[in-house]
Amino acid sequence: xxxxxxxxxxxxxxxxxxxxxxxxxxxxxxxxxxxxVIANVYxxxxxxxxxxxxxxxxxxxxxPHGEPVQPGPLARQGPPGRPAADTDPAPETVPEx
Ligand SMILES: [Zn+2]
Numbered sequence: 001x002x003x004x005x006x007x008x009x010x011x012x013x014x015x016x017x018x019x020x021x022x023x024x025x026x027x028x029x030x031x032x033x034x035x036x037v038i039a040n041v042y043x044x045x046x047x048x049x050x051x052x053x054x055x056x057x058x059x060x061x062x063x064p065h066g067e068p069v070q071p072g073p074l075a076r077q078g079p080p081g082r083p084a085a086d087t088d089p090a091p092e093t094v095p096e097x
Contacts, residue, residue, distance in 0.1 A: 002046070006039040008055060008068040017052035021061045026052050039065040 011034040017026045026036045037058040039051045053061065058068065 002042050004039060004042045004065045006037050006058070006063070006065040006068040008070055009036055009038055010034070011036045019054050019057050020051040021053050021057035024054070026054055037068045039068075041065065 011026055011028045013028040015026055015028050015036070017036070018024065019026050020039075026034075028034060035055040037053040037055055039053070041048045041051055051065075055068075058064075
């Protein structure tokens with residue numbers, strides 16, 4: 001595929017990208033299960049850049065690269081023996097700086 005697409009990912013520890021929308025770092029935060037949207041941007045069929053967004057900023061921006069693709073079940077790891085993420089209310093709180 002040589003078209004721009006966006007995926008939703010868990011923010012990993014040590015991540016140091018900046019949000020393409022608000023300009024703030026997209027930081028790992030275990031408490032908030034922070035998620036980011038990563039977009040591989042293609043211009044005229046050629047890869048140009050990767051953009052990172054806070055998941056909420058991406059919606060605020062109006063999903064500029066389309067609806068983010070959810071990762072498969074393997075990428076969504078939870079503690080064993082627990083049902084899916086529905087039982088884990090993760091409020092969308094922004095960590096205080
Ligand atoms: Zn942001």
